[in-house]
Amino acid sequence: MKKLAKTTIDQIEKVFDVPTGYRRAHARGKSYKARFIANGSASHLTVAPHFQKGETAAFVRFSHFSPDPTWADAMSPVKGMAVQFLLPDGEMTNIVGVTSPVFFAKTPEIFSEMLGVVKSFKKGKPSLKELVSLLADYPESGAMLNNIRKMQAPSSFSTGQYHSIHAFYLISQQSQKQPIKYLWEPENGVETLSPLDAIALPVGFFEADMEDRIAKGPVKFQLDVIIGQSEDPTDDPTKEWPKTRERLTVGYLEITEKAPEAEGILFDPTVMTAGLECSEDRILNFRHHAYEISHQRRMSET
Ligand code: HEM
16 A cells, blocks of 8 residues: 555646645645543543543644645635644544545545546646546546535635545444544534635635634534444445434534644544544545655655
8 A cells, every 4th residue: 555655646746746845735724723622422432532521632734625735725625624632641633624525536546547547737627528537437436526516615714514534433432333424513604605706715815714713712613423324334435424314513623823833743544542443444544654655755855
């Protein structure tokens, strides 16, 4: 997997012309300090320390998905929210979410093949011909590619709904495994921009908007876990679980101030703690290697 991860990062650098020192995806973003207040409602499902009733310090990074930091805010309709929980004894765990419920590739091999088809994103988007060819060759990618075509960016980082996409397991005191997916719900309510409004936005609008909001008080999100059933796939990020699944609110995140020192952090979605396990989703486990390589490269460049 590590070899394919290196090839994939090389491909991203070529397709997007990534400048040195930046993340190889979600290049432009801003980091903040936060606290997570767990309500204890998941304590029968997991022994994870941050899900027991109480407060945990956290870092949060909001980002625009493009590996090219110069893209306008509107050209990256998918926004990211990466949260690192700072646990006792210097341990940490991450939840990395985006404003899409699904990913477009089921396996790392397909992701890499698709990058090979889309030769260049440098003008901002692939040509119609390239998209049609992707949809014909990779029908399971249709859900996300169609979503992206229709997708409206949130009006602010603080009004997006952020999905973990992958499944994870909560592990109880009795070693029982409950498959879940994470969903961050904005306290300000979900609000999207029309494509025309989005195009009119200046570069860096989202970052400036967060600064204004935080100056007035904490920006808040609710963390829900979606409870998976035995028939829900835990290994396929191209499939959304039925919307009727039970949701459990496990706590609230309050984002309080800027944290420039957190910009260099590696938000690896596979870093777990006791009480949590990664699912068998191959894209999730591949991300561990891809993020490590990207982090090593960007840190060695700065
Ligand atoms: C084959 C699949 C994927 C690859 C190769 C990939 C690659 C990357 C890379 C290289 C980075 C920069 C890491 C760093 O330098 O710290 C990154 C960041 C990120 N990715 Fe992915 N990614 C993949 C799938 C996903 C999925 C499914 C999600 C949805 C949850 C996602 C969400 C994010 C977010 C939010 C960030 C920014 C994290 C931060 O703020 O540091 N990625 N990705």
